Amino acid sequence: MWVWALNPSGLEHALARIRPGGVCTNRQTAPEAPSEAVLGDDGRFHLRGSRMLCSIPERGMPEWVALRQGRERPRSEPLAAWRHEAQLRWWVDEEGRALRSASQTITDPNVRELMAVWHVTVPDDAGVDPGSVLLPQRCPVAPAYLWPPTRSTSPIGMLRSRLAQRFGPRCSLCGVLPGSVVDHDHFDGLVRGLLCAVCNTGLESCLHVDRCPRAVYLNDPPAVALRLNYPSARKTVKELRHAERRIAALGFDPFELLRSKP
Incomplete structure (x- = not known):
């Protein structure tokens, strides 16, 4: 809903195309993970x-x-x-x-x-x-997404290594390709998991409530219990303005309770 808030007509068409119980298109095209x-x-x-x-x-x-x-x-x-x-x-x-x-x-x-x-x-x-x-x-x-990320001592690299040690080096969504992207919630800045470049593309455009693999991942991210903050999660002024426009389009603030937390 948040993604489509600035385009209500697009939201209506998208909901009409996606039937209840359906799943997002599987974009995974790799035959296997390299060993x-x-x-x-x-x-x-x-x-x-x-x-x-x-x-x-x-x-x-x-x-x-x-x-x-x-x-x-x-x-x-x-x-x-x-x-x-x-x-x-x-x-x-x-x-x-x-x-x-x-x-x-x-x-x-x-x-x-x-x-x-x-x-x-x-x-x-x-x-x-x-x-x-x-x-x-x-x-x-x-293809670049077949290669695991190189080891790095940068904040993102250290965070990626910690997630790989805890949950394994493969993507938390497809379980096939190497996890190369540290996925995080763009509103609270908390890390959600380790995804491959393919699964990370268009993840938040999923409009399903449950059953769809993307919805299951978003509803219960594997790394959310660790309470890890993404290094550069602070919103810019431009992003905050977009958030204000979406809240106005929706008619309510879906993150009001989150903002009130200390």
Whole structure:
């Protein structure tokens, strides 16, 4: 209700689309969680579960993309060599000298594009903890949400480590991907749990009261009993103005009791 308070018509349409007893769309597209990172002969570490998760199978697309599009699970290439692809774009000057990487499309005349293809072989030896691999050493093809966060001594990093020790390193919602985001309540600043980047997206847009996995998590966050404060939870003036507008749209303050607490 709070999310939709500034757009009552949108709220009506959303409630009409979501039938009682339904659940939010499952955005989880990863085939499995990586179990280890292995060093390939290209000098990068690659994620491996039952197969190399960052490779391009024979049918021409990563397995996680095929599953997201509802296609049949693609066959894997032989373990001897795993195919990798990466689309490269860079800016050039008038003399054709490369300046920097670019995200613009190839229609920009100052941008050049190249599809890099290479094959990677890895030893059969046991790998290492994916969280111990530094960012420059990680395979650039694997989706970022498959990689655990790097260890950090920052306030967020220390908080993430504490949650992982208490509840485990995986996402508190899907239980599949590595927990990389410290989720918190944006109104009281209390930490709710450790989520993956996929589950954290659009979490608070869930309009279900119960039964939906997102609603169950929001109704009873696993970390709320720890009373941990998010490091930068203090609201800005702009955020407070948005809160005042929503309260006016609702006609009541849903956080009145919370604000009255010492």
